[in-house]
Amino acid sequence: MAGPKGSKYYNIFLDYNIFLMHKESGNKIINNELFQILSSINSDNSIAKVAENKGMSYRKAWGLIKEAEKELNFCIVERQRGGLNGGTSKLSPEGEKLINAYNQLQAEFCDSINNVTKKFFNTINV
Numbered sequence: 001m002a003g004p005k006g007s008k009y010y011n012i013f014l015d016y017n018i019f020l021m022h023k024e025s026g027n028k029i030i031n032n033e034l035f036q037i038l039s040s041i042n043s044d045n046s047i048a049k050v051a052e053n054k055g056m057s058y059r060k061a062w063g064l065i066k067e068a069e070k071e072l073n074f075c076i077v078e079r080q081r082g083g084l085n086g087g088t089s090k091l092s093p094e095g096e097k098l099i100n101a102y103n104q105l106q107a108e109f110c111d112s113i114n115n116v117t118k119k120f121f122n123t124i125n126v
Helices: 032-044 047-054 058-072 093-124
Strands: 028-030 077-080 089-092
Touching: 028 032, 028 077, 032 047, 032 058, 032 089, 032 093, 047 058, 089 093
Parallel strands: none
Antiparallel strands: 077 089
C-alpha cells in the first residue's frame, strides 16, 4: 500500500525484478524463476520434483539450469543419473555460493527499495 486508505495512491505498488545478465551476450543468467528452482534443489534433491512443485516441465527447469551454466561457464547443479531409486541433484559448491550471495543481494535490495519507496510515496501523498 502506497498511501492511506482513500488516497489516490492507495492501490499503487512498486514492483521490481533482479536478475544477473551476461554483459556481452545480454542473456539473463539468473532471474527470480531460476533462483527459486535452484533454492529448492538442495531440499528436494531432484530437478523433476522441483519442476513439478513449481508447475513447470522438467525440460524447462533443466533448460534454464543448462543455459545459466553455459553463460556462467561453470556447473551450478551436480547431477547423478538413475540407479535403483532414481537420480539426485544438488547445488555444486559454486552454485551454493552463488545462490547464497544472490539471496543476500535480494534481501538488501528489498530493504533499500522499501526505504526509497516509502520516501517517494510520502513525498507525493502530501
